[in-house]
Amino acid sequence: MEEPRMDESIEAEYTLEAAASCPRCEKKIETLLVVRLLRTRVNFTSALPRRGQVMVCSHCRAIVGGSLGGLI
Numbered sequence: 001m002e003e004p005r006m007d008e009s010i011e012a013e014y015t016l017e018a019a020a021s022c023p024r025c026e027k028k029i030e031t032l033l034v035v036r037l038l039r040t041r042v043n044f045t046s047a048l049p050r051r052g053q054v055m056v057c058s059h060c061r062a063i064v065g066g067s068l069g070g071l072i
């Protein structure tokens with residue numbers, strides 16, 4: 001990973017190109033963190049993928065919206 005001090009539960013960090021504020025802590029967000037989702041239970045008829053990601057505020061870790069292009 002590019003940031004040696006990064007918490008291992010964080011998959012990546014992205015920088016916002018324009019100012020935004022977190023809906024929960026109301027702080028200005030400059031970076032969003034990507035946290036990996038690992039599927040632990042699933043209905044056998046489900047077509048959902050084994051993995052996913054959520055984007056969280058770098059201050060309070062509230063889940064915020066976003067999307068990632070070119071997923072794995």
Ligand SMILES: [Zn+2]
Nearest residue numbers: 022025057060
């Ligand atoms: Zn926040």
